[in-house]
Structures are given as structure tokens and as C-alpha cells.
Amino acid sequence: MDGLLTEAFLSSLLTGAIVAAIPMLLAGLGEQMSEKAGVLNIGIEGMMLMGAYLGFYVAFQFDSIWLGFLGGLVGGMLVAILMAVLCVRLGLNQIVIGIGLTLGVEGLTALLHHFQFSRTYPRLPAPVRADIPVLSDIPVIGPSIFSRHPIVYFALLSVVVLAYLYRRTNLGMTLRAAGESPAALDVAGGNVLGVRVFSVLFTGAMAGLGGAYLANVGAGLFIPFMTGGAGFIGIVLAMLARGRPLWVLIGALIFGAALSLTTALQVAGSNIPTDVIQMLPFAAVMLVLVVFGRKARLPATLGNSYERGAR
Amino acid sequence: ADVDTIAVLTPEQGSDFGWNQQGVDAARAAAEATGVEIIVAEGLGYGDVRAPMRELAAEGADLMLAHASGYNTAGPEIAEETGVPVAIVDSPEALKPGLVADYTLSGHEGAWLAGRLAAKMTTTGTVGIVVSGEPPSWNSQSAGFAQGVQAENPDVKILYSVIGPAAYSDAAGGNRVTTSVIAAGADIIFGQGNGSSFGMIQAVESNKATDGSDVLFIDVIGDKSSLDKGHFLTSVVWDMTPVYTAMIEDLKADKFGTRSYAISLADDSVKLIKTPQVDEAAWAEVMAMRDQIVAGDLSLEPIFDAQAVRDLVTVSE
Amino acid sequence: MSGLATQATDLPPNTGAGIIGLSNVTKRFPGVIAVDDVSLTIHTGEVHVLLGENGAGKSTLVGMLAGLQEPDEGFLTLAGSRARLTSPVASLDAGISTVFQHSMLVPTLTVLENLILGAPWYNRPHRELIEERMATLQREFALSLPLDALTGELSLGQQQQIEIARALLRDSRVLILDEATSMLTPQGAEELGARMQKLVQSGLAVIFITHKLSEAYRFGDRISVLKQGRLAGQMGPDRLATLSEEQAIDEIVQLMFGRDNSGGDAERRRSSRTDEVLLDVVGLETEGDADVMGLHDISLQVRAGEILGIAGIDGNGQKQLAEALAGQRPVAQGQVQLQNKTVTTAEVAERRRVGLRYLTDDRLGEGSIGAFPISDNTVLKDVGEPPFWVRGIERRAQITQHARDLIRKFQVHTPNETTPIGRLSGGNIQKVLLGRELLGNARVVVFNKPTYGLDLQNIEASRKRIGEIAAAGKGVILISTDLDELMALADRIMVMEGGRIRGTLDNDGGGETLRLRIGRLMAGEDLDHKASA
């Protein structure tokens, strides 16, 4: 196993980690905002899948990956609108509606795929890559990180932007108030439902974008059930990150690295069964929770709907 | 026995350019050839298939082709229960006269030929095998391919990578893993993966090999050449029509369940397809080897165990 | 103290036009008419006190002014013209700021963030501006707050100051304070009273809700009394000016309860103390941490028939003591004996079985389960016990009957026993809990602020019950922040400060001197030295 530290191993590890992390990162950042505002957005898996489907559909119809991303964003938001209406406006149970929406989107996209693409399996052309000058020439890191699709840079940038907004503007505090004590925000003149609806729609947009990335950049086509739990991992990342965008990024990279480690180890000729390696990130999360469990505090009203004056 | 209707059951839709489509198409062809009706039950999933089997039996199917290794526990049980003969895969031990027949499909010979072709054509000296899971029929092809490569040129490196457990529809994973394998030097990818193989193809089309050449893709079981954009090298295509036809005829002759069925190079039920990307000289040599196998001058044992496959491809320097 | 009261009423009532009006306003909730055809006018330059027993509809009225609820019938007027307050924003825009009965702060945000809560999300926190304004408030009203502290870590009194500061920062024209003094020390309440007077002088209108009638008299310019949702009567500034405190209170009580009642200042109970020691606590210690105070070297005895009062400013270990006695808080050191039986390590249920009872002061948080019907809440501490359960199987009829009896005996206002207890007003929840604790074979009962939030009539009834318990030969520990209550009921009064016992005094009926001595102990001073300001 002296192949372990070769350039090939490292670059395939890093490349794989980034490629696999991006959809989870987008989903996690989106979910994080909902959770801050007190909405446990279990429907995110469905939003991602809808984003993947619509993202691919639009990209294919209009022959443009860029329009495809717009389509993915809209697709995610369409599901998010349902979530917002049912859970935020009408106060139905978030977990159950979230699961219901996910199941519904799985069925719907599989159905549409069956009638539209299952006989032809059209694929998109290879996505463009944007090399960042100079940086992309660094060995190993350069091609892995600085020679990717622009949406990768967008995802990384949004970590910074969100961290800035949460820290330097009233957004962070408004969201937290909506999650911790919506009644307090309400009587202080804030718009609890507005904040929550906004955050759910944001989640939908980010998840949809993540889905579109999976379909348009990751795979080049849509396959039913292709998100395979990435949205649920987004939920986990958001919960572990305790409100900090940077931690979502770190978590997503760890998950991505574990996924690509499987490949990298295999490419390096190692012989550990795939299933065992794939258990690692989940086991790592459990370990984190066992060690730091006490501190994993969630917003007080996470999962509860808010109705003014109810008691 | 009288046979007027057969049924074929597949876990996914019969339009996947792969296992399911080959099964359904072959069953249709066999039905036509033998003059019987056919009921197609596709997309039944990998769960419990007893319910649809009972229903098909009740609807008058005289033979049920349970076309998935996941169905080979339920198949014989339903045959016993309803008295309707069932054909299952990958279970040579399960034969039961009049009730249960087995067809163990192994494309290892075809894969071996593909391996030889790949070893002749690689310019980087590295080829890759990417799979989305490790069912026995894929293992035997992975092993066959690896053995073919080694037989042709022991210096060619073989990279082996499993996308993940049950990653059959993980197209993005297919793309990611294939990209990694290409980055590690492979310029020919032998890919097996249901839905995820579309991701592999995407990766092959959008990445250059480490020496700057185009990457080529070898597909299995189905024929995706209609989707090709200049990156298909070949496919190890399976045709189950001879198997199904023989089954129906054996059933009519009351011999069903007395033997296992298989596909082979000899009747072209396993064959390589030729694409414009194939090097003519190499193709001619590979076809010559095919004839040797058919003639019995060369014999290859299938290997079904995942661990054995890994041992074959593990690069121990 | 009486000096301050005179000073307050002597101020010229700066009466202006009606800034808010309620016209025949009615509000219904499932099973109750919370506010029934009430018409009121709020004037600038006046502290308008709203009085009324528990569930009279005071908070509901506040809710309508704060934009949380809209009237079912009738309407509001703002500066004389008809208006709707459909949301808190509308109410804030109309210049109405509210400090609610229950805290409306976000505990995980800093003080600064709570002060600017509700500002547009895209703004940056304008810290300099707030600092400047807070400096003014500090000068004018002696409000001083640590802007960067986490709100949840501050004392309740400080939290209340944040809410008041927030209301003042908004430049509002009307300030509503719903039971704002309930969490304050007597001194804090006085300060608040002075603050209100300053505010109305600067041209605001203040609506002030309280259960303490003397506060109403001393701080208020106008008093309105609600009774079961209806406006039972009003006393204007002119009328109030002609009455002494005692006369005014008599009149208010008349309005509230329709009979003569001298409520809070009940006669001192005749002692029924015996020599039998029921509860013996020696050297009790508990762990403390950043949030809770630890207990140090607590030793006390309670005799049969005795009421041991525990005085102290809120948060000096009284609750921890109660919890340690009830078995809810682990004991680090020391011993607890009940009738010579050691129960130091016994579980809650075990202690309850041997007759140790605890009435919590946190009625919503731990005393009851809001979503469960009243009936289940009445037997919450007897789950699995006969006659309500037989071999683990529930006897629904028994529970129902029991709940109905309790509702009748303790005059709980509720549609029926299946109503979720969370829907009751605070005082009525308290009655249910009181009833629950007094049931069965109690030997020693620990009461933690048993009358907090109750109206006068219920306070009196509850105190009478506590006296009866002692008279029946049981031991009582009475934790209260209300000195009048302790002096009326207790045989001895123990003062806690900083998690320790500062001293124990016999309740010799010593009146003002005793009160003074207790007050000094509460402030952590030794009895021999004079207080230094």
C-alpha cells in the first residue's frame, strides 16, 4: 500500500471530496437557515430531488446548464412553497409533511422520468469548468479545487456571505429569535411567519440548486431517486453546525472525503470492504454527538408551528 | 405440457439499456419464436415479489421468468405453492423437475475478450473497472475482464472501484468514482452499474485521460451504442433469447427443470459489439480468440465471489 | 413607605385627552367570555391601574391593545377615531408598547439584540445609537443594562428592566405593564412606581396591572376593576385623591369581590405548634453552578403543627432547598429525616409516599402538563396508585369524579374537567395544584410561593387552608417573598441569603421591628450592624 500518498491518491481524494460535498453543502446551508428560524425542514430531500429533475429538464429542453440551475432553484422552491404553506402558514406537523413531500416528489419525478426519458436517457454535454488563474496551477490542490464548475465557487462563496449576514446584520438575530422564541419576535414587531416562510423558501432554493448540481454537473442526466439521502445528510450537517455556515462546509467536506476515500483507497489498491468505509462518516457523527452531545443545543421551538396568541 | 402464456418479471423498467431490457426483449422474442403469449411485469422492485407472482399464476401464466437474483428465494416457493414452473437465476442447485429451472448467466468469456481488447488499446497502461454493487453476475465479468487484461499484458494496471453499497441508481456517484479512476490514470473504463452507469459515461465523455487522450467505455449486458457520442469501445451484450426459447421448448417437452441454462459465445448469446472506436487489428485478434474459446481450445472458469475479484485486481507492488 | 404613597398621589394629575379608547369590547375563548362588553378610556399623563381577580380578563385586554388578538365585538379608538390593531406591528406603530405578564425576551440573544429585536433584517445593529439612548434612560430612569450579556443569564428583575427599556426606546405614547411588579423586590417595585410617575409626567399614558392593592393606590392615578370580564367599576383621580389608602382599598375590594374584605392583612394565625419534630434537616449542601445557587450548611427542624416560614429575595436558594427536600435535586452532603426516618437519598415518589409534599412555584413549567386535561393533572403525582389505578389499569370514572370534586372544592373556573389545564388562567392552574398537594396523607408540606399570582379572595382561602393543615398537626414549610404572608402565618421565619440561612426569628407579632429585622437579613446584613446605603 505504498500507493497511499501518491499524487494520484491525493488528487482523487480531494477531487472526489469536493465533488461529493457540494450538494450536501448547499443542502446543509439551506437547512441551516430553516432550522435557525425554527422549521425542521425534513422535506429537503424532496426539494433536492425536484431540483435535480427540473434542473435537468430545463437544461435539456433549453440546452443550457445555466438555465438548468435556475430550473433547479425553482424546482426546489416549488416544493418549499408547499412546505411553507402547509407547515408555516397552516401549522401542520413539519416532520410528517416533510416526509410526505419527500415521498411525493420521489414518486412524481420517477413517474415523469418514466414517461419522458426512460427510453432515451438523454444526457447533457460535459459541464464547463472555470479555472481560477494561477491557483489552478498548484499541484494536486489546483486541479482539485480551483478548476471546477462555477457553481462550486458559488457554493463556497455562499458560506462566506451567509456567515457575514448572520454575524453583521440583524438577519442572524431575527432568525434565531424566530426559532427560540417566536412570540417574543412577534410582539417586538418582527414578522415570524414571514421570516419562517423566507427561510423555508431559501432552503428550497439552495436544496434545488444542490439537486441540479447532482443532475447537471454530477451525473449529466436525471435518474429517479438519484439524491439518495443527500438531503437527510444536509439536515444532519445543519444540526451539527449549530448555526455556523463554516461548520456546514467542514462537515460536508468530511462526508465528501469519506465517500471519496472509498474510491481513493480502492484506486490505491487497498482492500477494505466498501460498506465498512461508508459507515465511517455516520459513525463519526455519532462519535461527535457522544463526545460533544451536551452542547448540541437546538432552537427551542424547532419543529413547532407558531400561532399568535395560542396557548 | 401445454404452454400458451409466459410471464417475465423484472425489478426495473424494461427500458434501461441493460439487464431488465435484455430480459424483457428476450422474453418477447422467445415468446414470438415459440408462438406463446407473454405478460410483462416490470419495475417490481427488489422487495417481496410473491404477490405479483401469485397473481400472474392465477392469470394463467404457464411459465414465470423471475429475472432477478433477488427473486430466487420467492420463485421456487411460489412454484411449489401454485404449481406453475418458474425460472430463476444464479441458483444451479435449485433445479426441480417440472417446477424450477435455473439460468446462471455469466458473461465472463465476453468480458475476458473485452479485457484483451482493452489491454491492446490502452495508451496509459492503466484500465479501470467501476461497479455500483457486487452481485455475482457482475463479479464474474469483472474477474473475466481482469483476467483478460492480465493475459494480454501483465504490465497493465487494473484499478477496481465500487461506488458504494446499493448505489445502483447513484449516477452522480458513478460520475465521481469514474472521474477519480480516470484521474488515477485509467483511459478505458469497464463499467457495470444500472442507472449509475449513465454517470460513468458522463465522466468518460467529460474527462481526458492523464496522457491527454480520449477515455473509452466498455459497457455490459445491454447495448447503449445508440446513445454513443464517440466514447464507446464495446459492450459485452447478453441475449437471453436462446435460453428462454430453450426453456419454453423443454417445458412443452416436459423436460423443464432438469437442466441449467447458460449463455455463451458459441450461439452469440454473449457477444462483443463493434463500434467505430475499435481498432481494426485488435478486433481481428480478439475475434480469433473468441473462435478459440468457442472451439474449446481455451477454457475460462467464472469467478463469482467479490473477494476473489478484489484479489485479482489488487495491485501489490 | 407611606410617605412615598402620599407623594405619588399629591402629584397634579396631568390629565389629557383620551389617547386610547375601548368601546363595548367583547372577546370570547372556547368556553369563556374573557372580556365582556368593556368600555374604557386611557388618558395621557395618567397611570391607569387595571385590577381584577385571576381570569378577570386583564391580560386579554392587554392582548387586544398589543395587537395579539382582535375584539369579537366592539372596537378600539386611537386618539378619538376608530381603529383596528390587527398585529403587534400595528400596535407598535400606534405608539403602544407592552411589557407582558410572561417574559417576551429571547434568552439566547444578548441584551442589545433584544433591545433592537424587530428591526429590518438587512440592517446592521446600530449599537452607538442604542448606547446613546441608554445613557439618557440611565440618567432619567436609572435603568442600566449590560448590553453584551446574554439575556437568559440575567436575573428576572434585570430582564424586566430590559423589557421596560425596550418599550421606552421606542418612543411610545402608551406603556402597558402587565403584572410588572410580580417579579420585583419591594424596593424594585417602588423604583418602578417612581419611574411610572416620571413617564406620565413626560406625557405618556401608562396602563399598569397588579394584584397588590396598595401598589394600585400608591402608583395609580385612575383605577379600573374588572370582574369576570366585565368592568365592575372605576375610580378617577379626583375620587382617589379624597380617599386614604385604607379607604381606597376597602372600596376596591368591594368592587372586586362584592363584599367587605381585608385580604392581605389577615389576622395572625394562632399557633398550633407541638414538640414533635417531623422534619429534621442537618448540614444540607447541594452543588451549585453558573445558573443555580448551591446550598450551604442548611439545618432546620419542623415540628408537628408548625409553619416554618422561609423569607428571602427571590433566587437566594429557596427553590433549591424546596427541591432538595422534595428529592428533585441531588444532595451533596447532610441529612434529611422525616419522623426519624432518613430520607436523604430517597426518590421523589418515595418521599411523597411517606408524606413529604412539595407545591412548586413553576406551575406551567413543572407543576402541570398544559396539553393534558385537568383531570389527569389532578392525579399526576399519584399515577399507578389506587383508587385511580388498579393493578396498573386506569379507572377513568374515579379520576373524573376526583377531578370534579377538586374543581368544586377549590372553585376552579373551567368549562369542565376535560379542558386542557394550559388553557386556564394562571391563578386557576394554581388552585388545581394546591388541591393536588393537599390530598391524602401529607405529613410535611413544602409550599413555594403558594399564593403568587392569585387574587385576594383566593389568597385568603389558600392561606386559610395552609393554616388548617398546620392545625391538623402537619408540618409546613412556607417559602414566600411576601413578608405580610409570612408574618401572618408562620411560627418562625427563617431568612435565606446566598444559599445560606442568615438567621431564624420567632414570629412574635413584632410588627414593624420584626419586618425591619427580616429585611436586613434578606439584604445579607448582620443584625447587629446598621445598613449602609
Added chain:
Amino acid sequence: MSMADEIDTPDTTSVQAAVMRRRPALRVALLTLGPILAALVLSAAILLLVGVDPLKYYSYVLQRGLFSGLGLQQTATRMAPLLFLCASLIIAFRAGIWNLGTDGQFLLGAVIAAATAPLLVGVLPGWLVLLIGFVLAALVGALWSILPALLRAYHGVNEIITTLMMSFLGVLFASVLVKLVFLDPATTVPQTRTLPVADRLPRLFETSISSGLIWGLIAVIVVHLMMTRTAFGLRLRMVGANPHAAAHAGLSVPLLTMAVFALSAGFAGLAGASEILGVAGNVRADWNPAYGLMVIPLVFLARFHGIASIVLVFFYSALLIGSESAARRLGVPQDFTLVLVASLLICLGLGEYIDHRLRQKEQ
């Protein structure tokens, strides 16, 4: 996606309100049948969109899932594991615990049952083999929940995240166990040894219905009675509704929380065993029917009520069975049932909301 508008227009609500004030029975009918009808119409619209005749589809579903003897038997058999899962979720949800990890618990229960039962056949009497299989499955299921249970009980860590994690882990671990530990050496396919048909749970009468159905029904009813009629059930509910109040009342909140997890996960394990010992006979690598996530909406729609859950599980199973056959005839993929269930969930949710609003208005 305009269900909300369709139902919630002021016109229809006020008409409904007027009707309902007079006839409570009609109200119930309108508020349950209305949403169901709306869901069917919505799903029909989607079918029309892809060019399939919805009436034909529905009639196939009814015929095959409900009105044919064979279909009914299949439906009944399919119910068994779902019922055990209902029991599992009713305990958890009523006790305020979101056990989202039933899939992992189910699979590990299934694997342990499949690993042991075939080895014991012939060594022990048949009923004992089955009993051991069930008991082991319950234990293993419960064991798999112990980490989330401890974290929740003693550290207050939210169980949604931990049970989800353990579920992902459990699914992978089950597959590892099948491939590496409990492999049947006699086959090339990675799967456990197979329990012979004759040694599985007996079938009911002359049908193909597994007696797992009976045990599943018993499980749901017992759990329902336990949670609503016993002191133990009330204690669990107290812990769920207000743990501070439970502690104040002298209950050991951590221990009761552990009990909830153990019971809930144990029943999920039993569900796995009932599928293996009653129907499947073995576990294949990578097998994961993912029933758990599916049952959550059903239990919720039933408002955690045992009998209502049974009814819903019955209709859901009929839908599964019927749609398998409708899929074949009309070329609609199986996945369409997901659309139907999701629309039902949404429409019934909306119905409940409207009901709630109407009640408020009337008062």
C-alpha cells in the same frame, strides 16, 4: 399544486360551515371523504398529465387490492410488518420521541432473525425457533437504539438526528453482516440461509395469509391500550409532554425515556422478524424495503390511534398490492403510489386544518 386554493376558497368553506352546523355526521363524512376525494382527483390529474386513464387505474387498484380473494390475501400478508412498525411508532410518538430510525432497527432485527432461525430448525421445536427469532430481533432492535436513547435521556441530545444516523449506520451494518458474517455458503448470491417455508409462521386457514398479521394486530391493539389505559402508558406520555413535570411528579425521566426507545425499537425489530419469519425466509445483501419512513405518515394521519392506524395500514397495503398489478397493465410505474400517499397526506392535513378553523369560527 393548488390544492390549498381549491379547498380553501372562502365560498366552499362557508357553504361547508353552513352544512356542518346542522349535521355533525355529515361534517365528519365531508371532512374525511372530502380530502380523500381531493387526493384522488389530484393524483388523477397527474395520471392524465402523463396520458393514463385514471379511472382505469383506480378500478384496477380496487379490483386487485381489495375485491379479489387473492388480492385481499396479499394485502393482509403485506400488513404484518407495517403493523408492528405502527406499534413501534405509536409508543414513540405518544411519548414525544421522534424515532426516525426504524429502518435500521427493522433491518437488523430481520438480519438476526434470518441468521439464527434457519440454524435452529431441527434442533429445537418449530414454535421455539420462531419465538427465539422474534425475541432476538426485538433485543437487537432495542440494542440499536441504545445510543440515541442514552444521549437523549442523559444528555438531552435531540433524537431526530441520532436515530437518523443510527438508521443509516444500521442499514449499512446489516448489509455488512449479510455479506461478511451470516452469508449462506450454498449460494453465490450474498444472502443469509433460508428458513424453509414449512418452518415459517403458519399461514391462516387455507389462505396464503401469514399469521404474522394476527400478531401485528395484537401488537397494535396492546400498544394502544397500554398507552391510553395504563399507568405505565400515562407515565410515558407525561415524559413526552413535559419532562420537567414528570420529574416533579417523581418519575425517573431518563429511565422512562430509555424504556420508550427500547420498546419502540424492539417493535421495529419485531417488524423485521415478522417479514423474515413470516414471508421472506432470508435477507439478501442491500435489501431495504424502507417501510419505516412510509409508516410515519400513516401513524400520524391516524393521530397515533391504534385502530385508526390498522385501518390506514389496511388501505395502504391494498393500494400497494393493487398498484403493482395496475402498474403492469397500464405501464404506470409502482412509484405512483408514493404520489397518491403524499397527496392523501397533504389533503387530509388540509382537511384537518379546515375542520380546526371551522370549529374555532363556530365558537
